[in-house]
Amino acid sequence: MNGSRALSLWQIYENELGAFGFARYDGGNMVNPNQLLWEKGDFTAIAAMMRHSGEALVQSLGIQPPLRVLDLGCGDGTTALPLAQRGAEVVGIDIARNLVDAGNQRAAAAGLANLAFQQGDACRLEGVADHSFDLTLSVFGAMFAPKPFDVAKEMVRVTKPGGRIVMGNWIPNDPTSYVSQVLKISSAFTPPPPEGFISPMTWGVDAHVLDRFGQAGVSEEKISLRKDTFHFSSEDQSPSGLIDLFRRYYGPTMNAFEAAEKNGKAGELYDQLVDLAKAQNSSATGISISATFLRVTVHL
Ligand SMILES: C[S@@+](CC[C@H](N)C(=O)[O-])C[C@H]1O[C@@H](n2cnc3c(N)ncnc32)[C@H](O)[C@@H]1O
Numbered sequence: 001m002n003g004s005r006a007l008s009l010w011q012i013y014e015n016e017l018g019a020f021g022f023a024r025y026d027g028g029n030m031v032n033p034n035q036l037l038w039e040k041g042d043f044t045a046i047a048a049m050m051r052h053s054g055e056a057l058v059q060s061l062g063i064q065p066p067l068r069v070l071d072l073g074c075g076d077g078t079t080a081l082p083l084a085q086r087g088a089e090v091v092g093i094d095i096a097r098n099l100v101d102a103g104n105q106r107a108a109a110a111g112l113a114n115l116a117f118q119q120g121d122a123c124r125l126e127g128v129a130d131h132s133f134d135l136t137l138s139v140f141g142a143m144f145a146p147k148p149f150d151v152a153k154e155m156v157r158v159t160k161p162g163g164r165i166v167m168g169n170w171i172p173n174d175p176t177s178y179v180s181q182v183l184k185i186s187s188a189f190t191p192p193p194p195e196g197f198i199s200p201m202t203w204g205v206d207a208h209v210l211d212r213f214g215q216a217g218v219s220e221e222k223i224s225l226r227k228d229t230f231h232f233s234s235e236d237q238s239p240s241g242l243i244d245l246f247r248r249y250y251g252p253t254m255n256a257f258e259a260a261e262k263n264g265k266a267g268e269l270y271d272q273l274v275d276l277a278k279a280q281n282s283s284a285t286g287i288s289i290s291a292t293f294l295r296v297t298v299h300l
Helices: 003-016 033-040 051-060 080-085 097-109 148-158 178-187 200-204 206-215 239-249 251-262 266-280
Strands: 024-026 029-031 068-072 089-094 115-119 133-139 159-170 223-234 287-299
Touching: 033 097, 033 251, 051 080, 051 223, 068 080, 080 089, 080 097, 080 115, 089 097, 097 115, 133 148, 148 159, 148 206, 159 178, 159 200, 178 200, 178 251, 178 266, 178 287, 200 206, 200 287, 206 223, 206 287, 239 251, 239 266, 239 287, 251 266, 266 287
Parallel strands: 068 089, 068 133, 089 115, 133 159
Antiparallel strands: 024 029, 159 287, 223 287
16 A cells, blocks of 8 residues: 555544554563553453354354364454354464453363464464465454454465455444444544554455455455444343443553543543444343444455
8 A cells, every 4th residue: 555545544534543552662572552452451341242143143154064264353252162163173363362361261161172262463373374274254353453454465375275254344434333433432532543554444445355355366256245233232231331341341442531531531432432322222121232344255
């Protein structure tokens, strides 16, 4: 991507950039800001509301073992566990050590010897051999890695010829894509990121997806793009309880609240997020929020 194109992307998505955290030095060592961001919170608290949709998504993949699957940006295994329960040999890779540990605990509790979680970066899958997976899946995971062209190349590299890559990505500027709206509101309360930062939300735009996989050597006719829906559901949560969870456990929203608190605007941020959750909630007693995402399927 040349400089002027990067700048125009910046301008288009600037409202959704700020909550993702930037480089920091720790005792003289560069700490991966992406890792810091996700280890700062505890995504398991949010993931608990996504289990049904994770199951449904895996169901829709038509898993037929024997099959080796990489779940990239797997969190604590919302999709990795159902994949393994269907008999696939699954490796979950995530940048956050706390989520890798949580995933391994869930796998052990479920007695799944065919599922292992390990730490790794979607931008550079060190130690992962070329063409080693039949399916590479990434549900709202790899989209958050900071170098999208490297991510596309890595996903193509580790997937077998004849295999599949499936991604789920939130869609920017789409009022039905709940999490993109949460991030948009959050970013309005955080300082702007450095020039050149590419918003994760760009993975929800057809042209960028085609461009990134195109540069990884995949032609357009091998890529299908369609909208799909994920559901956040809980009988035990209210809209304000949901935002309390995002505030305490979801890295990008935690950053937004920290910045808003410094400016005396935390109440305003909270109210906007609760209003959004109320507007999108269809349950009278708990939480049921539908969230549109871009489902990307690449046939190699
Ligand atoms: C929104 S969570 C989704 C987790 C899981 N896929 C799910 O659906 O429950 C995003 C995940 O991506 C992971 N992640 C972010 N950047 C990453 C990177 N560069 N490499 C690997 N994982 C990353 C985070 O640690 C986090 O677990």
